[in-house]
Amino acid sequence: MPSLSKSRAIVLHLTRQGDSGAVVEVIDSSAGRQPLFLRGLGRGRGVSVSAFHNLAILDVVTYATPRSSLLYLREYSPAFPLEGIRSDMSKSTTALFISEVLYRTQKRDDGDAELFKWLEESILALNDLQGPAANFHLWWMAGYCARCGFRPEDNWSPERPLFDMVSARFTAQNGLYAEDQLLSAEESQLLHRLLGATLEEALAIPLSAARRQAFSRQMIKYLSIHFGAAFDIKSLDILHAVFA
Known part of the structure; x- marks a missing residue:
């Protein structure tokens, strides 16, 4: 039986x-x-x-x-009706993107009760969101990195304006790091803001579609570096088209 x-x-x-x-x-x-x-x-x-x-x-x-x-x-x-996600194109596209990130990055049999609780809470936050959701996935990716064990160290300062994706910390522009592993000064400052922001504060950050797209690609690269595998998140282009 x-x-x-x-x-x-x-x-x-x-x-x-x-x-x-x-x-x-x-x-x-x-x-x-x-x-x-x-x-x-x-x-x-x-x-x-x-x-x-x-x-x-x-x-x-x-x-x-x-x-x-x-x-x-x-x-x-x-467990929840999630009508907000089901009926709103921007939310359903955000859900598609988050699902693909999880599908690509989470290995089988990696049980993590704390991660599951955070995911459930973030899904409910997306569902209940009032107003534009364009920055939600940026806030979510910053939080997801932390829950996966490689939270960026928030040591940003004018003297350390660039984020190094390998060491996961902000650094000075002193030539010690390969350029392709550094976020730009603009992207680094955005990451710094997201790390200390509530969801409401993150959603209020004024960003162009191009900046959201570029930052999203860099965060996917950051995930790839720390998971040790290259991730091609195809739904990012769909998300970009919806929020363009």
Whole structure:
């Protein structure tokens, strides 16, 4: 008899398998990144793909069988309706971007209860946000780096105006660091502001679409350096188009 397990999961990605199956990649509240096999998709089968939108937070019941290494999804229900994300293009595109960053960077079986709690809180903050969300992903990436164990040291000063992505600290422009590992002075000051900002303060920072795009690419590069793998986040261009 299969053993049942209850948990909460954040949806990252869904891949269809055949006519009525799918593999749902999630971050589980206790087990970390996991693939869950879902049966019964399709017209008249009672399972809707819309429930598994990017960053959906679900209460799930899963089970394992001796014949498969996959966990099977037996029951699921939305922990929160997340109508703000589902109905707003800027929020849903931000959710797509965040989902892809998590999908690319989180390895399987990396359970982290504190990270899951922060992710859940940040998803709810995005859902409930009133007003423009254009800077949300910048604030989120700065926070995500900290939760992954490589928080940038906020030692910015006029004498240390450049952020070195390898040492994760601000430094003087003295020729000791390769230029391709340094943020520009403008990008470095923006990172400094984001590190000390509340969400409301971060959203109020005036930025052009080009500056947001450039900074986002540098933060993805920073993640790549510290995770030890190059990440190509394709949804960044979609996000840029929405907020341009």
